[in-house]
Amino acid sequence: MTPDEYVEAVLTLVERIPPGRAMSYGAVADALAERSGRASARLVGSIMARHGGGVPWHRVVNAAGRLPPGHEREARARLRAEGCPLRGDRVDLAAAAWSPEEGM
DNA sequence: CTCTTGACAGAGT
């Protein structure tokens, strides 16, 4: 799998996350690990930073439910609008966590 | 090729 294909795979998966739900960068990397052969939360983060426009990037947060630096306002607003379970300024991953298996 | 840099994660303080 080429790097470009990996980027596509990440974006495709992120698009499949339903409104009001969320995934951590690590969870995304993990879900793609089977198919891509590698799992790196950092890599997913970088990809979202560079190619994240165009997909519901706000539904991808870090493992602690923290929103991406610099986009916290935007993300919080969108998540709130979608009814995503929030705990202060963090996503309640325990309640919002989604996996590809669930959405097919 | 080496060194630094991250929308990260997990353990330690």
Added chain:
DNA sequence: AACTCTGCCAAGA
């Protein structure tokens, strides 16, 4: 609970 330190792995300089 907030911070720091380490491991991680691919991109850029």
